[in-house]
Amino acid sequence: DVKVTQSSRYLVKRTGEKVFLECVQDMDHENMFWYRQDPGLGLRLIYFSYDVKMKEKGDIPEGYSVSREKKERFSLILESASTNQTSMYLCASSLTSGSTYEQYFGPGTRLTVT
Amino acid sequence: AQRVTQPEKLLSVFKGAPVELKCNYSYSGSPELFWYVQYSRQRLQLLLRHISRESIKGFTADLNKGETSFHLKKPFAQEEDSAMYYCALRGNYKLTFGKGTLLTVNP
Numbered sequence: 001d002v003k004v005t006q007s008s009r010y011l012v013k014r015t016g017e018k019v020f021l022e023c024v025q026d027m028d029h030e031n032m033f034w035y036r037q038d039p040g041l042g043l044r045l046i047y048f049s050y051d052v053k054m055k056e057k058g059d060i061p062e063g064y065s066v067s068r069e070k071k072e073r074f075s076l077i078l079e080s081a082s083t084n085q086t087s088m089y090l091c092a093s094s095l096t097s098g099s100t101y102e103q104y105f106g107p108g109t110r111l112t113v114t
Numbered sequence: 115a116q117r118v119t120q121p122e123k124l125l126s127v128f129k130g131a132p133v134e135l136k137c138n139y140s141y142s143g144s145p146e147l148f149w150y151v152q153y154s155r156q157r158l159q160l161l162l163r164h165i166s167r168e169s170i171k172g173f174t175a176d177l178n179k180g181e182t183s184f185h186l187k188k189p190f191a192q193e194e195d196s197a198m199y200y201c202a203l204r205g206n207y208k209l210t211f212g213k214g215t216l217l218t219v220n221p
Contacts, residue, residue, distance in 0.1 A: 031207050040123065042200060042213035043158075050207050058208070090158065096207065101146065103209055105158040 003027070004106040006091050012112045019078040021109050023091030030096045032074035033103065034058075034066065037088040049074055050096065081113045116141045116205045120212035127191050128220050135186040135215045137175075137201030146204040147184040149175055150211070153197045161186075161199070171195070191219045 007022035023032065033048040035058075045058030047066040055066050063085060067075045074093075078085055091106040117140040127133050139145055149161040162170045164177040164184060175186045184201060196219045202209040 033208065035211075040213060042120075043211040045208060045210075048208055056207075092158075094207075101163070101204060102148075102160050107157045 004091055004093055004104050006089075006106040006109050008109050009107060010110050010112075012114065013078075013081050014114055015082060017078075017081050017113075019081045019111065019113075021076040021078075021089055021091075021111070023074045023076070023093075023106055024072050025074075025091075025093040025104070026072065027093065027104070028071065029093035029104075030071075031094045032068065033092040033094075034064075034074065034076045035090045035092065036060070037090055037108070043090065046076065081111075083113050085111065086113045087111060116203050116210045118201050118203050118210050118212035120199075120201055120215050122215045123213070124216050124218070126218045126220060129193055130190050133188050133191045133195070133217065133219075135199050135201075135217065137184045137186065137212060139182050139184065139201075139203050141182075141203055141205065143205070145177070145179075145182075145184075147175075147177055148202045148204070148209070149173070149184075149186050150200045150202055151197050152200070158200070191217075193219045193221055195219050 004025045034046045035043045044060050049055045049068040065077045089109045092103040094103045119138045147164045151161040152158045173188045198214050200214045201212040
């Protein structure tokens with residue numbers, strides 16, 4: 001059973017703080033993803049990684065960076081948090097190959113920036 | 115560019131009524147489409163994928179390449195079907211999601 005875990009369920013930070021969101025998966029998946037989920041906007045891809053130390057920008061990378069030093073761990077970094085980054089952040093992982101593609105999601109981190 | 119459109123933000127039906135959640139896509143290649151569901155206080159999870167041609171929890175979805183649609187259907191809605199539903203299109207490594215439809219099934 002695939003498990004994707006995220007370091008925090010709820011997080012409150014102040015404007016200008018550096019914020020780290022951590023995600024860990026235990027199924028040896030090559031791909032990992034960070035999304036933000038906002039009402040009326042759906043899921044928007046921030047960054048994804050298809051291998052260790054590899055990353056690609058998604059649709060809304062501005063204001064974010066990522067780090068993938070180990071295969072199982074993918075970190076999202078907000079260098080200087082702003083109020084418009086208040087959102088639900090979802091991490092996901094997937095295999096690259098195989099006929100039954102599926103992304104497995106973590107429980108989410110609700111970040112509030114005040 | 116790939117794009118997924120879910121025209122209804124909200125859909126409300128009564129228990130036992132048929133339900134159809136619409137999804138249209140734009141993609142230049144051969145599409146691979148999915149429906150994901152998020153129940154209240156649960157994580158987002160795969161409901162079904164078009165290549166499996168399966169029925170999950172009574173839901174089915176048929177890929178119509180002519181109309182570029184992948185609508186989700188269930189003949190008799192149940193209260194436990196109330197959830198947020200996302201249609202998604204696979205391209206390379208990633209999925210592009212629609213904005214979602216919140217389905218409410220009333221007793």
